Amino acid sequence: MRENGLVITTRQENHGSGHSRHYKDGIWSPFVKSLSRPTAVIAFSVVLIVGALVYTGTLNTHPIVSGGSSAKLPVSTGTYRVAETPREQVEWPLKCSEYNHTRTCPTNHYLKPGAAETLPGSGACPDYFRWIHEDLRPWARTGITREMVERARPTANFRLVILDGRAYLETYEKAFQTRDVFTLWGILQMLRRYPRMLPDLELMFDCVDWPVVLADRYCAPNGERPPPLFRYCGNDQTFDVVFPDWSYWGWPEVNIKPWEILLGELKEGCKRIPWLNREPYAYWKGNPAVAETRQDLMKCNVSDKQDWNARLYAQDWGRESQEGYKKSDLASQCTHRYKVYIEGSAWSVSEKYILSCDSVTLLVKPHYYDFFTRGLIPTHHYWPIKEDDKCRSIKFSVDWGNSHKQEAQDIGKAASNFIQEELKMDYVYDYMFHLLNSYAKLFKYKPSIGANATELCVESMVCGAEGVEKKFMMESLVKGPSNTSPCTMPPPYDPSSLQAHLNKKESSIQQVESMEKSYWEQQNMKS
Incomplete structure (x- = not known):
């Protein structure tokens, strides 16, 4: 069975029914009988000591894998500890020759579905992840409908659909410089890091700086819900959904x-x-x-x-x-x-x-x-x-x-x-994952691939790239799936704690302004 993302085995599950029966009946009895009484006592004592060390964790039985992050502590079964077997590190090679020949994305990267609960945990997320709950709050009660997503189209640069871990792109307007290119590249790296772990979704993305979904148009409790539109920044007057910017993969x-x-x-x-x-x-x-x-x-x-x-x-x-x-x-x-x-x-x-x-x-x-x-x-x-x-x-x-x-x-x-x-890259990917995962869970319909959409994969982007653009893509390429699950999301703010948090920040700013005022009053007196 699984507990807290780790594989837990009982004695029966660990050894199989036959071995479990022999252990219960005395798996050591034929061996002990063949020894003299003093030798048998010593052997049996050693077994008991080793068993006690394993049970208490004094004897380190868990495997250590190079890289440090894959080393796992023994897991308690209630009777003794079973060392968790770390997931084997997998690397997915680029298949440019195959892609250039067929002009279709490889399929083998996505054969095995992933699930966060089957991986070892990676600890708690930074506190700023709590803002994901706030950014998605406009749709928390109603969910997200196809009509809402379509209303985000007028200013969007592209629509991205993720189905069964694969990405499909429909471009409406080319973004400034390579903002759209490296944003999409970043999303593909996240999908390689956490393959087939996201629910199906579709999103509209606007690569222009200024947020445009004005909050005051959607203030009525039972009024029209705002369109979910993703971009790189927001402010207190808008409902745009904030996402990591392109520069994390190079500019x-x-x-x-x-x-x-x-x-x-x-x-x-x-x-x-x-x-x-x-x-x-x-x-x-x-x-x-x-x-x-x-x-x-x-x-x-x-x-x-x-x-x-x-x-x-x-x-x-x-x-x-x-x-x-x-x-x-x-x-x-x-x-x-x-x-x-x-x-x-x-x-x-x-x-x-x-x-x-x-x-x-x-x-x-x-x-x-921005997001952090x-x-x-x-x-x-x-x-x-x-x-x-x-x-x-x-x-x-x-x-x-x-x-x-x-x-x-x-x-x-x-x-x-x-x-x-x-703000290390692990957390950038985890923020993307949790934001899109929470967003996808709000969907009230089944996303589908539009007639003008084409499949997007790392090969379709990097195999034909050149110069610095290709260099940065190769340097930021995720080699294969993560050995750990995304960090654990912190809970949302309740209204009182959120207000207290904002008040504390404002109080600190006011304190500095008061100090500054006194400073200049003293300077004026000197002059």
């Missing part, structure tokens, strides 16, 4: 590597210059042309007349491309004690790179969130910056940090630990 247009590789480089980059030896200023480098708020930020740059403690640089991606991206290496930008995060036209993928540096993230008040940023706590993971008074706010934050060095270092370290530990 060829700006030479940003897949997250699993880049995360390791960022970790090493943090070590190059200790926090105390870094430049004691706030650093930002990016494209100011995409938003007025960024253009306003550039006014805080150091000049002959004023030093707001900021060192700000405009990024020319065209020149960077021509010069081989020598000045945009993210792992080499952990050189200042403070780094500014500011949104672009909406949220920015740069947030995770900035938070990873051990520097104190000076986070200009955001209007948008709702797990960040002000004054613990970042320092809040006013949007309407950026320069003075940055000046205060840097002066405060330079006079409270240990507290500042703790904030920077908490952020980089969050990124390294709670």
Whole structure:
């Protein structure tokens, strides 16, 4: 039988009926009878001792598999412990020659259905997974109908259908750059990691930055339900469903590597210059042309007349491309004690790179969130910056940090630990899985493949790819199914705990604003 995702066997099941009967009757009796009495006593004593060690767990009987994560502790049956046999690691080779010949996706990857409950557990999910419940709450009571999904089509770039673990794509409009390509690639990797473990589903995906499903149109309790539309970010005025962005599998247009590789480089980059030896200023480098708020930020740059403690640089991606991206290496930008995060036209993928540096993230008040940023706590993971008074706010934050060095270092370290530990690629895939799994369970109809849809698989995407695009795909390729189940989802917030959580965050921001006000009052008195 199975218990908590592990295979539990009774003595009968473990040994078979014949062996079980012999054990009960005394499987050792023929052997003992052939020994002299002293020798038999010694042999029987050894058996008892070994049995006791196995029962108590003193004797380590579980197998250890290379890689560490596959090592399993003995499982108690109530009478003695049976070591769980780890699932054999499977790797699925690419079949480009087969695909190029037939132009059809291989089938052998999907022969064996998977199920999360048959795999060993992998622990609890990070707390920000709780927002999955909130993002799907608009459909929790009614479920999701075909009509709701169809109403999401006007702005969608593509429709994706997943049936029996296989993906089918219908493209409506090509996305900017390769956003759609690497989003779809990421979903395929998740399907390889957890084959045939998702219920059937279909979704509409919009690759444009700004959320569009306005909440105030669907406020009536018994009114029309909003269309479920997936995208990379949301805000408090919309019901768009937030999904990990394309850059986790690479962003060829700006030479940003897949997250699993880049995360390791960022970790090493943090070590190059200790926090105390870094430049004691706030650093930002990016494209100011995409938003007025960024253009306003550039006014805080150091000049002959004023030093707001900021060192700000405009990024020319065209020149960077021509010069081989020598000045945009993210792992080499952990050189200042403070780094500014500011949104672009909406949220920015740069947030995770900035938070990873051990520097104190000076986070200009955001209007948008992505899938993980709702797990960040002000004054613990970042320092809040006013949007309407950026320069003075940055000046205060840097002066405060330079006079409270240990507290500042703790904030920077908490952020980089969050990124390294709670945003590793395992959790990106698990977030995708749990979001789509919870979404699919709301369906009130059986999804089907449209007439214009084509099957999508890793071969159909990578075998014809070229250059950096193919390189990033190969570097982010999931080799085979996971040996563990997805992490365990945390429960949803109840209304009171959610409000308390939001109030606590707001209180921390207000506390900083109060400190900042006092600081400037004192500065004005000095002048």
